[in-house]
Structure formats: C-alpha cells, structure tokens
Amino acid sequence: MSEVLLQASGLRLAFGGVKAADGIDLGVMKGEFLAIIGPNGAGKTTFINMTTGYLRPNAGTITYDGRRITGMSPRAIVKLGIARSFQLPQLFVEHTVEQNIALAVASRDGIWSPLTPLLRPRFRDEARDLLGRFGLSAIADTRADALNEGARKLADIAMAVALKPRLLLMDEPTSGVAASEKMEVVETLARVLRDAAVTAVFVEHDMDVVERFADRVAVWSQGRIAALGPPTEVLNDPAVQRDVIGIERHA
Numbered sequence: 001m002s003e004v005l006l007q008a009s010g011l012r013l014a015f016g017g018v019k020a021a022d023g024i025d026l027g028v029m030k031g032e033f034l035a036i037i038g039p040n041g042a043g044k045t046t047f048i049n050m051t052t053g054y055l056r057p058n059a060g061t062i063t064y065d066g067r068r069i070t071g072m073s074p075r076a077i078v079k080l081g082i083a084r085s086f087q088l089p090q091l092f093v094e095h096t097v098e099q100n101i102a103l104a105v106a107s108r109d110g111i112w113s114p115l116t117p118l119l120r121p122r123f124r125d126e127a128r129d130l131l132g133r134f135g136l137s138a139i140a141d142t143r144a145d146a147l148n149e150g151a152r153k154l155a156d157i158a159m160a161v162a163l164k165p166r167l168l169l170m171d172e173p174t175s176g177v178a179a180s181e182k183m184e185v186v187e188t189l190a191r192v193l194r195d196a197a198v199t200a201v202f203v204e205h206d207m208d209v210v211e212r213f214a215d216r217v218a219v220w221s222q223g224r225i226a227a228l229g230p231p232t233e234v235l236n237d238p239a240v241q242r243d244v245i246g247i248e249r250h251a
C-alpha cells in the first residue's frame with residue numbers, strides 16, 4: 001500500500017473571500033480507504049470537485065497514476081478511472097434499480113441513449129452481477145424512488161462502481177441512512193470495494209463509520225489539512241476532538 005495513486009499538491013481555490021482550498025497537499029495510497037472529516041464549509045466537497053474535474057483550482061496540481069489531471073473535464077477524468085458518488089444520490093427515479101445500473105454500465109461504453117442499455121442483455125447481465133455484489137438483487141425490479149435511503153446510497157455507489165474505477169470518491173456515503181442500517185451499508189461497501197481493489201476517498205461525519213472503515217483520516221479545517229493519520233491516532237487527538245468531533249456531536 002505504499003504506492004501513491006492520487007497526489008494533490010498546493011491546491012488553492014477561493015470563492016470571493018472564502019478560501020475553500022488554501023494549500024492542500026495530500027497523497028492517496030493505492031488500495032487505501034481515506035476518510036475526510038471536518039466541519040461544514042471546511043472545503044471537503046471542494047476537494048472532491050477539484051479531483052473529479054467539476055472545479056478547477058486557482059493554483060496547484062493533481063496527478064493520478066503519475067499523470068496530471070488538473071483542468072481535465074469530468075468525463076475525461078472518469079475515463080482515466082476516477083468515479084464519484086454524490087451526497088444526494090443521482091438515480092433516475094422512474095427506472096428500476098437494475099435499469100439504473102445498466103445505464104451506468106452502458107455509459108462506461110460510451111452509450112448514453114436512455115433505451116439501448118435496457119434492451120441489451122450484456123448490460124443487464126453486468127448490472128445483475130453488480131447488484132448481487134452489493135446485496136441488492138432482491139430489489140432489482142424496484143423503482144429507484146421507492147428505495148429506502150440505505151439501498152438508494154448503495155445503488156448510487158453501484159452505478160459509480162459500474163464505471164470500473166480504480167479510485168472512488170464518495171461524498172457522505174452514509175448521510176441520511178438510518179442508524180440501524182448504517183454499519184451494514186458500510187460493511188457491504190467495504191467488501192465490494194476491497195474485492196474490486198478500488199481505492200476510496202470518502203467524506204464522512206459519523207466517527208464510528210470512520211473508525212471502522214478508514215485506513216487513514218484527513219482532517220479538513222478552513223481549506224487546509226489540519227491532521228492526517230490512522231483513525232486511532234487522529235480521532236484521539238485532543239485538538240481534533242475539540243475542533244471537529246465536538247462540533248459534529250453537537251451539530
């Protein structure tokens with residue numbers, strides 16, 4: 001796990017007077033699960049947006065697998081093997097879960113038509129395989145708008161995994177998921193991602209999830225990384241407990 005897959009160096013981005021990224025240096029190792037924590041407005045989503053091509057930094061560079069990706073379009077970045085899931089799942093609500101995954105599989109092959117993927121067995125077969133890996137086979141024919149939040153999040157992430165990424169960025173994969181379902185969702189995710197050798201970076205507000213899921217934790221604070229290390233070390237740091245975890249618990 002010692003090889004760097006993603007390297008951010010000196011990233012800066014300001015929105016008016018707000019420094020959403022104020023000198024971000026971060027290396028993500030091949031195969032690791034890296035959690036990003038920090039208070040609202042610290043710049044966590046901004047980092048994901050810059051890495052996936054949705055925002056262009058004012059300064060600094062991002063390299064992926066040794067190749068500079070700063071300034072590339074989101075679609076070009078997906079093609080290189082970086083996928084993302086959003087805080088709010090991006091499913092097509094009028095389609096079933098299986099159809100949603102089939103559309104994602106087809107988009108990987110450059111097919112964006114809303115109908116073709118649903119008619120071609122090879123897209124359906126791959127969608128079914130993915131649903132099995134995510135434990136979602138029983139709800140394959142359920143419309144996306146009828147899912148509970150845990151299943152919706154998993155289906156959304158399955159769509160990202162359908163793109164066959166080597167790096168997956170997830171913005172709050174457990175937000176909105178009932179406490180009773182959360183750990184199961186996380187266990188499923190961890191299993192699928194490890195089996196597929198996907199490196200993961202995820203923004204998370206639930207420290208139990210971070211402790212269980214992350215190999216390392218990066219603490220974001222006002223556009224900077226205030227701490228970085230294994231969860232046991234970082235989550236027990238008195239400054240992190242005071243400035244981040246205390247705020248999260250009382251939020």
Ligand SMILES: Nc1ncnc2c1ncn2[C@@H]1O[C@H](COP(=O)(O)OP(=O)(O)OP(=O)(O)O)[C@@H](O)[C@H]1O
Binds near residue numbers: 041046
């Ligand atoms: N497109 C934008 N235009 C203007 N300001 C923005 C934009 N995106 C983010 N910001 C601002 O940049 C700062 C960092 O926002 P960001 O969403 O990255 O924080 P965050 O750590 O992800 O917060 P949260 O935990 O609430 O999602 C905030 O002050 C936010 O208002």
